[in-house]
Amino acid sequence: MSHIPAYVYCLFLLLLWMGISRCLPRTIRVERLAIMPVLMAILGFRGFEGLFSQPTMFDLLAAALGLCAGMAIGWHHVRTWNIGVDRERGSLSLPGDVMMLVIILATFAFEFLLHAAAETHSIWFSAPAVPSVAAAIWAGFIGMSVGRNLHLFSRYMNVPVEPVDQAG
Template sequence: MNLLQQLLWQTPIWVWVLLAFLVWRGIAAMRPGQTSLRKLAIVPALFSVWGIWSISHRYGGSPVAWGEWLAGICAGAAVGWLLLRRATLTVDASTGTLWRSADYSLLPLLLVTFVIKYGFETALAVAPGLSSNAGFSAAYLLLSGGFTGIFIGKYCRYLAASRRATPSGMQPAG
């Protein structure tokens, strides 16, 4: 069995379930529609939890590691916020339902994020010593935080749109 086959077979099943879920969410986002803030929070929450678990597991309480990851989140959040600057967001304040235009950026972002996280996690599983390599760790933490931040920034844009809605009904926001 070659290395690629070994990696694929030794990957936990939850990783493949997560990938299927992310693809499903990305495809669904390509259609305009109504959703709730709770549903929109799932992807940023998943990547945040995955990141927190990974950093805690590999770096413990290292202020440098947490600082690099948080710096990545801040930069990514700004990008995520800007990605939705032209999106049409309308909120029904009486139900809290948010209508959003199609988001063609989500599926590619989810796939790239998954591949990068999977690649780094695989490299760290195969060679745990990489976590002590400053350059590798910085790349891993900044990219992991950056992509997580993109999803957080997009969610913050949706959250801001919902906060600007008035109780009188449907209000454009963005």
């Protein structure tokens, strides 16, 4: 690839920092659970749109299946975590985990491979199944982040808010 824009390096470093920070135990506000799934979705849609002209129904079906599979993997991954919930502060205490770092690195490697194949006119890139497989893989990465964070959010919501003392 002849030119990689500078913003790609900055974005990669930002996401790498976010992934590494998730390897350590931390306390986050519950609203932050939306950041990575939204960011992954934007990058996935932008990446797919930049490489393939128009998604077919089969591409959309493959993406839906990839999203469901990724969500199941993400949901299953965090089901045994011991988390702390503070509903008054709206925060979650989470253990360190390498999953998000792996998702980020795999997503960048996958997208780099596709862009390199497109620019070098690799024979395999012109195969009819490539857009569908790419859609499924991208959606799978998005789904892992979504499933993980939906599970954490559902566990947060299942903890009752402490009632206000109404002693009289």
